[in-house]
Amino acid sequence: MSELGTLVDLLDRGAFVSGEDLAARLGVSRTMVWKQIKALRELGYKISAHPRRGYHLVSRPDKLYPWEVAKGLANRLIGRTIEYFDELPSTNQRAKELLNTVAEGTVVLAETQTAGRGRLGRSWFSPPGAGIWLSIIMRPPFSPFELPKLNLLAVVALSRAVKDVLDFRPLVKWPNDLYYQERKISGILTEVSGELGRMEHVIVGVGINVNQRLTDFPPDLRGKAGSLRMVTGRFVERKELLRKYLQCFEEEYFHALEHGFDHCLAYCRQYTATLGRPVEVDDGRNIYRGEAVAIADDGALVIERDGQRSRVVAGDVQPIFDR
Numbered sequence: 006m007s008e009l010g011t012l013v014d015l016l017d018r019g020a021f022v023s024g025e026d027l028a029a030r031l032g033v034s035r036t037m038v039w040k041q042i043k044a045l046r047e048l049g050y051k052i053s054a055h056p057r058r059g060y061h062l063v064s065r066p067d068k069l070y071p072w073e074v075a076k077g078l079a080n081r082l083i084g085r086t087i088e089y090f091d092e093l094p095s096t097n098q099r100a101k102e103l104l105n106t107v108a109e110g111t112v113v114l115a116e117t118q119t120a121g122r123g124r125l126g127r128s129w130f131s132p133p134g135a136g137i138w139l140s141i142i143m144r145p146p147f148s149p150f151e152l153p154k155l156n157l158l159a160v161v162a163l164s165r166a167v168k169d170v171l172d173f174r175p176l177v178k179w180p181n182d183l184y185y186q187e188r189k190i191s192g193i194l195t196e197v198s199g200e201l202g203r204m205e206h207v208i209v210g211v212g213i214n215v216n217q218r219l220t221d222f223p224p225d226l227r228g229k230a231g232s233l234r235m236v237t238g239r240f241v242e243r244k245e246l247l248r249k250y251l252q253c254f255e256e257e258y259f260h261a262l263e264h265g266f267d268h269c270l271a272y273c274r275q276y277t278a279t280l281g282r283p284v285e286v287d288d289g290r291n292i293y294r295g296e297a298v299a300i301a302d303d304g305a306l307v308i309e310r311d312g313q314r315s316r317v318v319a320g321d322v323q324p325i326f327d328r
């Protein structure tokens with residue numbers, strides 16, 4: 006953990022701690038302790054100071070500082086390194102710039118994105134502090150044909166994390182969205198680099214709407230976007246959810262490496278917002294209309310119309326309401 010993280014923990018023990026004690030525990034001078042306390046206050050921590058008794062932590066800011074997210078996270082790969090930014094154009098863009106210099110599993114986080122990117126060239130609304138905007142840098146030993154399943158894995162992990170932390174289960178909308186009561190809670194933008202037949206790097210960019218109220222969304226999104234706060238009716242602690250997501254992602258990923266994607270596919274089939282519905286799917290070249298009848302073992306969506314089945318490996322699914 007970083008020095009600031011250790012200091013936060015020392016200050017959060019219910020009682021006052023003297024500057025001398027803090028200096029001894031951190032192995033630094035009292036002047037350094039004072040400087041670090043000043044730095045923490047600038048980061049939004051409320052710390053009370055008493056001339057004889059010392060310092061103690063009054064409150065933490067609602068920020069995804071790496072030491073806050075890493076607290077109690079025992080992952081061996083995902084989120085071992087967290088690159089944190091107050092503001093970025095796009096975490097996927099930053100992840101791309103870092104690709105060759107950081108370890109696999111590095112997470113790039115920003116409190117806000119000024120040019121957040123969605124799928125199919127859309128933008129992604131990423132206001133400060135209201136959501137979780139992150140990118141995970143992966144070097145999976147899979148062929149590009151397995152990318153649809155890796156996409157699903159990223160959504161399954163999030164559905165599980167939400168269930169664990171908030172006790173409701175959002176549904177997986179193929180290929181990589183999370184929905185609850187017909188509203189989109191989260192979207193994933195996966196970007197790949199590599200040569201033919203090989204994925205060198207995969208950037209899994211995840212946007213999670215956490216604490217927005219309906220009126221916080223721009224008017225064009227209000228009919229379809231949702232947030233976890235809108236579902237639960239209360240403020241949601243982002244760091245706890247993010248930590249759980251990184252844990253679930255790691256579990257799902259190692260499970261897939263060792264045993265394949267069956268478990269992940271079974272989850273998508275069970276907790277689906279897509280199957281059994283009339284849909285229109287645009288894969289960029291063709292538009293398919295029919296009933297979404299299956300998710301194949303390779304992660305493709307199977308659409309049936311007049312007894313004819315088509316497979317779609319990537320695309321945008323819209324429900325059809327006027328059958």
Ligand code: BTN
Nearest residue numbers: 095097122123124192193210212
């Ligand atoms: C979608 O269109 O549903 C995908 C949205 C993906 C948004 C996330 S937010 C973090 C990461 N950085 C980006 O610029 N986009 C992804």
